[in-house]
Structures are given as C-alpha cells and as structure tokens.
Amino acid sequence: MSLDFTLSDEHKLVQTSVGQMLDKFESRKAEFRQMAKDGDGFPEELWQEYAKVGLTGALVPEEYGGNNMGLLALMLGFETVCTRGFSPGLLLTIAMDTCCIVRNGNEEQKQRYLPGIANGSTKFCFAVTEPNAGTNTFQIETHAKRDGDTYVINGQKTFISGADVTDQMLLVARTTTFDELKEQGKGKSHGLSLFVVDTKSPGIEMTPISIPLSDELKQFQIFFDDLHVPAENLLGEEDNGVMALFNSLNPERILAAAICTGMAQSALDKAVAYANQRRVFKDTPIGAYQSIAHPLAEVKIDLDAARLMTQRAAWAFDCGMDPLKVGSYANMAKFLAADLAIKAVDHAIETHGGLGFVEETGLINQWSGARLFKTAPVSREMILNYVSEWDLGLPKSY
Numbered sequence: 001m002s003l004d005f006t007l008s009d010e011h012k013l014v015q016t017s018v019g020q021m022l023d024k025f026e027s028r029k030a031e032f033r034q035m036a037k038d039g040d041g042f043p044e045e046l047w048q049e050y051a052k053v054g055l056t057g058a059l060v061p062e063e064y065g066g067n068n069m070g071l072l073a074l075m076l077g078f079e080t081v082c083t084r085g086f087s088p089g090l091l092l093t094i095a096m097d098t099c100c101i102v103r104n105g106n107e108e109q110k111q112r113y114l115p116g117i118a119n120g121s122t123k124f125c126f127a128v129t130e131p132n133a134g135t136n137t138f139q140i141e142t143h144a145k146r147d148g149d150t151y152v153i154n155g156q157k158t159f160i161s162g163a164d165v166t167d168q169m170l171l172v173a174r175t176t177t178f179d180e181l182k183e184q185g186k187g188k189s190h191g192l193s194l195f196v197v198d199t200k201s202p203g204i205e206m207t208p209i210s211i212p213l214s215d216e217l218k219q220f221q222i223f224f225d226d227l228h229v230p231a232e233n234l235l236g237e238e239d240n241g242v243m244a245l246f247n248s249l250n251p252e253r254i255l256a257a258a259i260c261t262g263m264a265q266s267a268l269d270k271a272v273a274y275a276n277q278r279r280v281f282k283d284t285p286i287g288a289y290q291s292i293a294h295p296l297a298e299v300k301i302d303l304d305a306a307r308l309m310t311q312r313a314a315w316a317f318d319c320g321m322d323p324l325k326v327g328s329y330a331n332m333a334k335f336l337a338a339d340l341a342i343k344a345v346d347h348a349i350e351t352h353g354g355l356g357f358v359e360e361t362g363l364i365n366q367w368s369g370a371r372l373f374k375t376a377p378v379s380r381e382m383i384l385n386y387v388s389e390w391d392l393g394l395p396k397s398y
C-alpha cells in the first residue's frame with residue numbers, strides 16, 4: 001500500500017483551530033511570561049481555551065466526554081502552541097495521566113476522572129522522580145502500605161511540575177519494599193503501584209524549587225507524611241504498575257518531541273524574519289550572508305526530519321503498535337527534536353546579534369526551555385542506551 005505524507009483535513013483543522021484560538025492571547029504573551037517569572041498564578045483562561053479546542057480531551061474516549069482525536073492530532077496541537085510561542089504547560093502531564101487511566105483504570109475510575117480532564121475542570125500532575133531515583137525509576141522508595149480500605153503513603157518526590165495548581169496527582173509508589181523483594185526473590189521492577197491522589201489531602205507538603213523556565217509551571221519537592229489514600233484510588237493492579245507506567249512514557253516522549261519541533265519552528269521563524277530585514281553593511285540583508293543563512297537552512301532540514309519522526313511515532317501509538325516499537329520511534333524522535341530545539345534557538349540568537357539577548361525578543365528565555373528537553377523527561381544518554389539495547393541488540397551496561 002502507498003505511503004501517504006499528507007495530513008488529513010481533521011489534522012489540518014486542529015492546527016488552524018488551535019492557531020485561531022491563540023490569536024486571542026497574542027497580546028498577553030508578556031503577561032504569561034511574567035507569570036512564569038514571578039511563579040505566581042496560572043493562565044486559567046488560556047487553559048479553558050485549550051479544553052474548548054479539544055486538546056485536554058484528545059486522548060479521552062467519546063463515552064467519557066472526550067473527542068478521542070488521538071496522539072497525532074494532539075501532537076500537531078502541541079506543535080502549533082509552541083510554534084506560536086506559547087507553552088502547553090500541564091497538557092503534557094495530563095496527556096500521559098489520561099493514557100494511564102484509559103488503559104489501566106477500572107470503569108468507575110474512568111467515569112470519575114476522564115470527563116473532568118476532557119472539559120478542563122480537573123487538572124493532573126505526575127509524580128515519579130525522587131531525590132535518589134530520577135533516571136533509575138526502579139529505585140523509588142516512597143512507600144504505600146495497605147491498611148484496611150486505605151493505603152498509607154510516606155516518602156518524597158522532587159521536580160514535580162504544576163503540583164500547586166493541579167487537583168490530582170498520578171503518584172508512583174512502592175507497595176513492596178526492597179527487603180520484601182529480597183525475601184521474595186523478585187527484581188526491583190516488581191512492587192510499583194500507581195495511585196490517584198488528591199493534591200490537597202492532609203499529609204502532603206510542598207516546597208517550590210527555583211527553576212527559571214519560560215513556561216508558567218513551578219516545580220516542587222513534595223513530602224508525604226502518613227498520607228491516607230482510599231484503596232479505590234489504586235490504578236491497575238497492586239505491585240504491577242510498571243507496564244502501566246511505561247506505556248504512558250511513550251506519549252510523553254512524543255509530545256516532548258512536538259514541543260521541541262514547535263520551539264524550533266518558532267525560533268526559525270523569528271530568525272528568518274530578522275535576517276531578511278536587518279542590514280549591517282551597505283544595503284545587504286544579513287540573510288544574504290551564508291554564515292547566517294546556512295545554519296538556518298540546516299535547522300529547516302533537521303526540523304523536517306524531526307517532525308516526520310515525531311509524526312511517525314504518534315501514528316504508531318495511535319495504531320496500537322507494540323509499545324517497544326513505539327518506544328523506539330518515540331525515543332528517536334525526542335532525541336532529534338531536543339537537539340534541534342537547542343540548535344535552532346542558538347542560531348536564532350546568533351542571527352539577532354545583541355538583540356538575541358534582550359528579553360522582549362523572546363529567545364534568551366526560550367533557551368532554558370529548549371535546553372530542558374535534552375535532560376527531561378528522558379535524557380539524551382538514556383535514549384542512546386535504549387536504542388543501543390533494543391534497536392541494535394547491544395548488551396546493557398547498567
């Protein structure tokens with residue numbers, strides 16, 4: 001059968017409707033940037049528009065109030081948001097939490113959480129990272145102990161984005177301790193469980209971490225001290241949360257790649273516009289100099305490659321392909337796109353000369369945003385490990 005690279009009318013509609021919705025907020029970008037800088041408030045109005053245009057419900061089945069348009073459509077929406085210089089913010093954690101609930105939740109849980117996600121009234125964050133367990137997820141120690149109809153949770157998480165402005169947290173905790181695993185002769189991938197936790201529950205304390213990024217989300221260190229969670233909030237099977245967790249990481253990587261291609265497009269658009277009008281010697285626009293033009297042309301080529309890889313990964317996810325295959329596509333797309341975002345912002349700054357460092361130009365603040373994606377949600381090094389092991393069949397070193 002033929003290979004078709006054209007987007008469907010539905011997909012194009014996502015791009016245009018998201019773009020038109022953002023027109024309303026164009027003059028308020030500085031306000032949102034200031035919000036991020038001050039770490040104060042949340043752009044609720046913009047969030048509600050994300051919901052109205054269907055982005056929060058893109059992965060929610062229609063019977064739970066969503067539009068189920070899929071990950072490819074959602075990634076196109078993400079890309080448009082970032083191309084226009086806005087931040088998808090919580091849409092990223094919501095998307096991965098939605099996947100987790102749709103695939104692993106029971107009927108009652110789906111009815112409880114999904115309609116609110118779709119209509120924008122319920123916001124979710126995602127909490128797996130701990131001070132001693134970032135890249136190595138299996139090392140997490142936060143412990144959930146069953147006590148009658150509740151689980152009692154103790155431990156801590158770190159770097160949790162948006163915990164202050166969300167209603168619920170998808171929390172990864174250990175229901176079997178390391179000592180118990182040893183006794184049972186089981187590996188560390190066993191004994192992880194997923195819980196939906198009300199972020200306002202007693203027993204939760206949050207401390208902000210100072211991370212100057214250009215989006216509006218703050219990151220938090222979170223402490224759990226005898227937090228009581230109803231047993232009905234356990235998502236999937238106790239002790240067997242690992243596959244449920246990893247199935248949500250593929251969409252997270254694909255959407256992270258889309259954020260990066262959007263940021264790269266935004267930086268490229270700014271650079272090209274400036275290179276066409278800035279004249280330094282005689283009447284020649286600086287874009288005529290190959291030292292300015294060629295790096296931008298390279299960004300354009302890399303952008304097409306990264307975008308195609310990201311679309312392929314999203315398409316494979318939507319088709320329900322084997323998660324390991326989707327994982328390869330997702331990782332490779334995220335790898336290319338994250339490197340590209342840094343390169344694109346760097347060339348755009350160089351094109352602007354001194355103006356590249358002026359805040360209003362909007363590039364220097366994009367730098368930290370672009371740089372983040374080399375490290376999180378999965379680092380460049382771990383993607384190379386994944387490809388070495390799963391795509392090339394090389395031995396694992398760690």
Ligand SMILES: Cc1cc2nc3c(=O)[nH]c(=O)nc-3n(C[C@H](O)[C@H](O)[C@H](O)COP(=O)(O)OP(=O)(O)OC[C@H]3O[C@@H](n4cnc5c(N)ncnc54)[C@H](O)[C@@H]3O)c2cc1C
Nearest residue numbers: 126127128129134135136159160161376377379381382398
């Ligand atoms: C702004 C921001 C927002 C975040 N939001 C969230 C969130 O909402 N929820 C959440 O749970 N987490 C979140 N994180 C955490 C993020 O996912 C982790 O920081 C990331 O996974 C890396 O973990 P770490 O910081 O512990 O680094 P470490 O695990 O300490 O790694 C340090 C370095 O060593 C490298 N390394 C480690 N092991 C290997 C290996 N085997 N081979 C090669 N290299 C290796 C890593 O690639 C990395 O470069 C966020 C982080 C940031 C900065």
